[in-house]
Amino acid sequence: MGIATESQQENKAPSESTAAEKKRWSLNDFDIGKPLGRGKFGHVYVAREKKSSQIVALKVLFKEQLKQSQVEHQLRREVEIQSHLRHPNILRLYGYFYDQKRVYLILEYAAKGELYKQLQNCKYFSERRAATYVASLARALIYCHGKHVIHRDIKPENLLVGAQGELKIADFGWSVHTFNRRRTMCGTLDYLPPEMVESVEHDANVDIWSLGVLCYEFLYGVPPFEAKEHSDTYRRIIQVDLKFPPRPITSSAAKDLISRMLVKDSSQRLPLHKVLEHPWIIQNADPSGVYKC
Numbered sequence: 246m247g248i249a250t251e252s253q254q255e256n257k258a259p260s261e262s263t264a265a266e267k268k269r270w271s272l273n274d275f276d277i278g279k280p281l282g283r284g285k286f287g288h289v290y291v292a293r294e295k296k297s298s299q300i301v302a303l304k305v306l307f308k309e310q311l312k313q314s315q316v317e318h319q320l321r322r323e324v325e326i327q328s329h330l331r332h333p334n335i336l337r338l339y340g341y342f343y344d345q346k347r348v349y350l351i352l353e354y355a356a357k358g359e360l361y362k363q364l365q366n367c368k369y370f371s372e373r374r375a376a377t378y379v380a381s382l383a384r385a386l387i388y389c390h391g392k393h394v395i396h397r398d399i400k401p402e403n404l405l406v407g408a409q410g411e412l413k414i415a416d417f418g419w420s421v422h423t424f425n426r427r428r429t430m431c432g433t434l435d436y437l438p439p440e441m442v443e444s445v446e447h448d449a450n451v452d453i454w455s456l457g458v459l460c461y462e463f464l465y466g467v468p469p470f471e472a473k474e475h476s477d478t479y480r481r482i483i484q485v486d487l488k489f490p491p492r493p494i495t496s497s498a499a500k501d502l503i504s505r506m507l508v509k510d511s512s513q514r515l516p517l518h519k520v521l522e523h524p525w526i527i528q529n530a531d532p533s534g535v536y537k538c
C-alpha cells in the first residue's frame with residue numbers, strides 16, 4: 246500500500262510522481278539521520294529521500310503499540326486527512342509505508358522544531374510575534390474548515406516551526422471531516438471549549454475557541470483556564486472564567502480579540518475571517534506571515 250503524492254506548488258513532495266503514477270515507498274528510499282524526538286508510539290528521525298535529496302522527517306510507529314492503545318483507526322483518519330491538505334501553515338504528510346512491525350510516516354521537516362519549546366524559553370511572546378502566529382493559524386484553519394476538516398486539538402505541543410520561522414500545524418490525530426456535527430469527547434481539557442467539555446454537539450467553531458486559548462497562552466505563557474485540579478479547569482471553562490493578569494502588560498486590543506474568541510455560545514465567536522480583520526491583528530501581525538526572531 247504506497248501512497249500517491251499529487252503534484253503541487255509548495256512544500257514539494259520528495260521525488261514527486263504524477264497523480265496517475267502511484268509511488269510505493271520503502272525504507273530503502275531514505276538515508277536515515279539523527280533522531281528528532283520521540284512520541285508515545287515511536288520515534289521521529291530526520292531523513293533524506295535518496296532520489297530527490299529532499300530532507301524529510303520520518304516518523305516510525307510501532308504497530309504493536311498502536312494496536313495496544315487502539316489508535317489504528319485514529320492514525321488512519323489522521324493520515325487520510327493530513328495527506329490531502331496543502332497549506333503553508335500545515336505540516337505536509339507526503340506519504341506512508343509499512344513493514345511487519347512498523348508504520349512509517351513521511352512528513353515535511355520543520356527545521357526549527359516545537360513552538361512549545363520556544364514558548365517555554367521565552368515564557369511569553371511579544372504581541373507582534375503572537376499576532377503573526379494567530380494570523381497564520383487563522384488562515385490555516387479557514388483553509389481546513391473550507392475542506393470540512395476541524396482540527397479539534399490546536400495547542401502549542403501540536404505546532405512546529407519551519408526553517409523560515411513559519412508556523413506549521415501538525416498532529417491531526419483528533420481532527421475530523423465534519424459533514425455531521427460531532428459529539429465525541431477528545432483532546433486535553435485545557436484547550437477544550439465548553440460545548441466539548443459538556444459533551445454536547447460541536448462544530449468547526451471549536452477551533453476558534455482553541456485559537457483564543459492559544460492567543461492568551463502566547464501572550465501570558467499559561468492557558469487561561471489553568472487550575473491545579475482538573476475539576477477546577479472544567480468549572481472555569483464552563484463559566485468562561487476569563488481573567489487577564491496585570492503582567493505582562495498587554496494591549497486592550499489583544500484582550501478584546503481573546504474575549505471575542507472565548508465566547509461560550511459557539512455561534513457567537515468571532516469568525517476566523519473577522520479575526521484576520523481585527524485591529525490587533527492588523528496592527529501587529531507581520532504581513533509576510535512569518536515571525537523572524
Ligand SMILES: Nc1ncnc2c1ncn2[C@@H]1O[C@H](COP(=O)(O)OP(=O)(O)OP(=O)(O)O)[C@@H](O)[C@H]1O
Nearest residue numbers: 281282283284285286289302352353354355358359
Ligand atoms: N516534522 C517534524 N519536523 C521536525 N521535528 C519533528 C517533526 N515531527 C516530530 N518532530 C519532533 O519529534 C518529536 C516527537 O514527535 P511525535 O509526533 O512522535 O510525538 P509528539 O507529538 O511529541 O507526542 P505524541 O506521540 O504524544 O503525540 C516532537 O516532539 C518533535 O520534537
